[in-house]
Amino acid sequence: MRQGILEKYRYFLPITDQTPSLTLYEGETPLLRAEKLSEELGADLYLKWEGANPTGSFKDRGMVLAIAKAKEDGSEAVMCASTGNTSASAAAYAAKLGMKCYVVVPHQHIALGKMSQAVMYGAEVLSIQGNFDQALAMVREITDQYPITLVNSVNPYRIEGQKTAAFEVCQQLGEAPDILAIPVGNAGNISAYWKGFVEFKEKGHSHKLPRMWGFEAEGAAAIVRGEPVLQPETVATAIRIGNPASWKTAVQAAEESNGAIDSVTDEEILAAYSKLARLEGIFCEPASAASVAGVIKMRALGNLDKGARVVCVLTGNGLKDPNAALAHVEVKPKVIPCDKQAILDVIKREEGL
Numbered sequence: 001m002r003q004g005i006l007e008k009y010r011y012f013l014p015i016t017d018q019t020p021s022l023t024l025y026e027g028e029t030p031l032l033r034a035e036k037l038s039e040e041l042g043a044d045l046y047l048k049w050e051g052a053n054p055t056g057s058f059k060d061r062g063m064v065l066a067i068a069k070a071k072e073d074g075s076e077a078v079m080c081a082s083t084g085n086t087s088a089s090a091a092a093y094a095a096k097l098g099m100k101c102y103v104v105v106p107h108q109h110i111a112l113g114k115m116s117q118a119v120m121y122g123a124e125v126l127s128i129q130g131n132f133d134q135a136l137a138m139v140r141e142i143t144d145q146y147p148i149t150l151v152n153s154v155n156p157y158r159i160e161g162q163k164t165a166a167f168e169v170c171q172q173l174g175e176a177p178d179i180l181a182i183p184v185g186n187a188g189n190i191s192a193y194w195k196g197f198v199e200f201k202e203k204g205h206s207h208k209l210p211r212m213w214g215f216e217a218e219g220a221a222a223i224v225r226g227e228p229v230l231q232p233e234t235v236a237t238a239i240r241i242g243n244p245a246s247w248k249t250a251v252q253a254a255e256e257s258n259g260a261i262d263s264v265t266d267e268e269i270l271a272a273y274s275k276l277a278r279l280e281g282i283f284c285e286p287a288s289a290a291s292v293a294g295v296i297k298m299r300a301l302g303n304l305d306k307g308a309r310v311v312c313v314l315t316g317n318g319l320k321d322p323n324a325a326l327a328h329v330e331v332k333p334k335v336i337p338c339d340k341q342a343i344l345d346v347i348k349r350e351e352g353l
């Protein structure tokens, strides 16, 4: 029986008798062994498939708690800045509890599916002629001044909820992996996973800690460059962020775990994106593929030990960004006459018949 993470991890979360029992059945996502990629990389590679969450991204884990706590604290409205997934998730959970949801997104830099989700769940969607970092700065000011709850990952309940993914990884593998590879945008998720791994070990449920490998998109790699990127650019719109809010805790996670924060190019991201679909049957969004692109890069640099057990977090579902798929994959649907022979002609050519 599925429970949802508030119920399942109740004793690891700041839940009281007053916390509304809220769930869309988030969490309990698959951990898949990537057979072909494992072979190719000489590693033992797994994919944590967060695209299987109710709104199609990992955000649901933190959002269910952030929205439940907002309601518990008497709030009637929530707000976030978003590159898309946070807004979709906030809108869904706010709808479920009958709360008002305001989302501020960068105009024309949010994937189609995410926009359609926010609209369908009934959020007030404000599309600004600016980027995510500018949106976040404004919503932080507004929520400081007005009785609206901020549900970006600077809200500590978001991190608390998201840390449950690390618990699941340990439970699914029977132990923490050697390496946890993850895309980095606003840097909340890498901070949450590290917190989760540390807590799970402290409570005696696991016996080791993974090295944390975080990967930014090269055109938005503030942490790698050591300074904010004023005009971040990447095909991976979800992580098109130039001044990550959780910068410090992300660096801490990398340092304390003897890991690293590195960057991957759009070409490397797109290559991994299409590899995941074709070799492993997983259609994730471009930003998610940064984790796998990063591991491929590390292997090429000689930084991946043979046989290392690696978990790559695939943060969001590829269906959210259909335009990216169609724009960046060379093969296009063939348009043919409505004729059985025309279909057979293609098959015969393909099969060499």
Ligand code: F0G
Residues within 6 Å of the ligand: 057, 059, 081, 082, 083, 084, 085, 086, 087, 153, 183, 184, 185, 186, 187, 188, 189, 190, 238, 239, 285, 287, 288, 315, 316
């Ligand atoms: N992958 C996806 C699919 C995302 O949507 C995000 C962040 C990340 C990775 C990076 O996670 O920010 O915790 O480092 N999306 C946010 C949003 C910013 O608004 O949906 P992070």
